Amino acid sequence: MSYLNALRLHFAGRFQANVSTVNNDPGHFDNAAFQPAYQQMEGPRMNPANGWFNPQGDAAWRILGCAVTSAFTPAGPAPTTDPIHGCRVADSDSQAPAKMVDLDPEQQLVSQIWGLQVRITTPDGTTLLRGDFDPAAFIDIWDRATVSQGGDADASAMYQSVLRGLVWGDVSTSPFLTALQASAATSGLLSIKFNVDAFNLDYTSPEFMTGRIVGTIGPATADEPRHMVLGRQLMASAGPAGNFFLPAGGINFCVARLDDAADVVFLDLGNALFTGQDAEILDIGDLSLGVYDLRTPPASPPPGGVIPLATLPAQGPAGYATAGWYARTAGVVALPVPASLRPLVERSPLVISSSAGGKQFSIAEAPSGLFVRADDFVVRASPGDVVVRRIYATRFGVRAAGLTLACAADDSQLQSQVGSGPPYVMTSPPVGTPTDVLQYPATLTTDAQGVALLAVTIGDPGRARWFNGGADYGIDGQVYGVRASVAEGGDNGPPNPWNFISFLVWSGFSLRVPGAPTWHDDLQPIFQQYANLYPVMLRFLDLADVESVARNQRLLSLAFGLPPEDPNAMPVTRDLSPAKRAAILAWLDGGMPLGTPPAPAAPRTTPAADPAATTPLRGGKALAASRRLALRSPR
């Protein structure tokens, strides 16, 4: 099942991710060194860096102008008479916009969408389907654009999740939507996947903080993962260059699924193919889908070792490199498999290859066909919690039972920095320390469903990321990475750097006087930090001013009391620990006592910006990616 299905619709349009960028620099979390300029727009080429490229962002994540571009049923394309053609895909028309949120300033590469409601509507906005999107993080970010606009504008990434709480309008006039509704009758779920790229960083452009979104909606079953396809995983090797990830074979990570009902492979190339001029898909020659002939060792296929199955042309009416193809298909194609080859396809690696301009392009499944991934790969947790994540294992797209998995710390994709330098105002705190905070088994075995439950006992990282040698309030808790992989030998293909679980572990928090939070003794640094990092809040109140906070007591009690799934939850960043949240709510409801003001401390100063300094990278993700530990100490 999943969106990668004979029953599916595709949509295309734009999205907005109006994130705030003051928190892109971990040094901006240092209240004692914070400068008013950090809330101002950056200068040309980040000189000065100030609050980076969108300091006034409100974190809103919106679906803009999205149209259904095609729809399919097992019988083929939905007839043109089906009113699904002309429908729109929109976000909520009855609650505040969704929010996009980094996990942490030192793990900015799993940004999640929270509080998103997705609708399918008639052209005039009448709701035909409404569903709540399970919060999800992006994955498989890569350097997609070959005509560079710089930094984040060149990147592409994908989101996959499910819609739940489905509310259907009258879809009786649309056979397609009727079939989609029927598909969800048991699970109450739909699967949704979309790719985002071509992000605009020019604040003078009408498209500032927006990008292209192209996606697919299809069925979902209750027992399959929500954020990944149980399918054939084509694995890219890292090329030598690139900022995010540049696949050596010129094709990014992608997934295919051999259909149970028909001799068809559904292949999702939506986040796998380079773009060229005008962000159209780049022509890298006709793409050939093949399968390794098991009679030859797949790790070193001799010429003739790949049996071709089907071809996706670059040009012509169905050509992937023609205008409109990407919007129309979201990169999803159904390719026929000769019935006689189906048994081979079921147990041998798939490979996609092409050639153009004297260059070879290819991507293939691991020779072992094994793949392991956590479904939900982002964790926020507090000391004492036991967090469980479901890890799915497949072999050639089929659930792999009894497989031994290895679990180990892997902080290599987290982002920190040794030595300060523009545009960062100071050396960032280290990540992954102390190292004994996460406790989990080193090995796991998958059950009959190919699932292993990774249970992680959470310890207390203490003041691992406080500033000034641990004396000054800092970034709460610590970030960690844990990677699950196939423990057994054999050629399991190149690792996907993004395939690991990111943890934000909050520190323990205790009040100066238990049960009696006060502003000065306990809460002022928390509010000061939010006031510093999110100047957007000044449109409503001054979080650094206790009188302003007190005047807005009711609104704040409401917003801090909302669950994180609510688009109005405060803080928008979802980075407030439950312990601190409880203290704030108790204080707001308990008369808001001031406590004892601390002795005034002299603010520390940070080095002045280097007037000659510029950065070649544009955007938060690009700079974060350039600071990954993996780049500092190649494995």
Place this chain on the structure above:
Amino acid sequence: MIHLKSSLIAGLQAKTPSADAVIAALRQAVKLEHATIPVYLYALYSLDEQKNAAIAAILQSVVVEEMLHMTLASNVLAALDGPSPVGDPAFVPTYPGPLPGGVEAQLTVSLAPCSPAQLAAFLIIEQPEDPLHFKSVPLTEPDTITIGEFYAAISRALGELPASAFDPSGKRQVGPDLMDGAVVVTDCASAQAALQIIVEQGEGTATSPEEVDGTRLAHYYRFLQIQKGRALVPDAAGGWAYAGPPIVFDPTGVAGVPRDPDQPPYPPGSAEAFANDTFNYTYTSLLFALRDLFSGQNTSAQLNRSIGLMMSLKGQAKAMMAGIPNPAVLTGPSFEYRPTPAA
């Protein structure tokens, strides 16, 4: 003083008016109570609150009460099982234009940044039938009624309805647990009490500028303080005087946004159009959320969704008007019906 077309109450003049006629008038009342909110919000969000804090506070306080009035009228409507007009495409007024049901020749209401002229228009909107210390405006126009007369006619007609016309359960009512000052309408008496609050908060009583609860000024006098330059406070003689703290309008603390921003519309594809379209989608979403709140989803969760949309609307408006992200682009929100996202 706003004059409404007398045709609005034509259906109420019968000796035994029908429930449908009362419902139609109440739907008109909900429209009317909403219609000033975008106008006041446009002025409010145009203000730099550092420079015009007192005026912003006055506008904010009036908007909160207009919201209550919309709720009170909606409660009476819901008690009669009348469908809420909130969120209908025709619910949103056209600016510039008369207030819903208003006499067109009399006052054209515009979306405009805060200014003495706009504040003068607010005074006309809120002027009582018989303002204290002011000469009464003669009622010369035929076929017109005042807002007070409009509500009096509804109130009288409510009294003519059979008791069975009212839902006694209070099931679809937005009560004081959700909104300060709200009245749960279950019968004629509570319905009339709800409408009385609307009139008195707007106009004050016949003898005092205070609202009926005696703690806050009626809207008209709140605005008049700005024109007078001082807060209206009780004086030593037991009366009232504009002798309180100064309330001074600082014209440098107003965003340079256009009057009636959709005249002409922002160019398609422009940053202004994008911000405005997104604002209008949020505004329309808020109306949908309020419609649901007034139509049986009278839960704190639904109220919170509505508040969340109000906050989103405020944040967007203040950013648009303040030139965020591009100081060269100042955008005024046009408050138009838009049930689809910006393109």
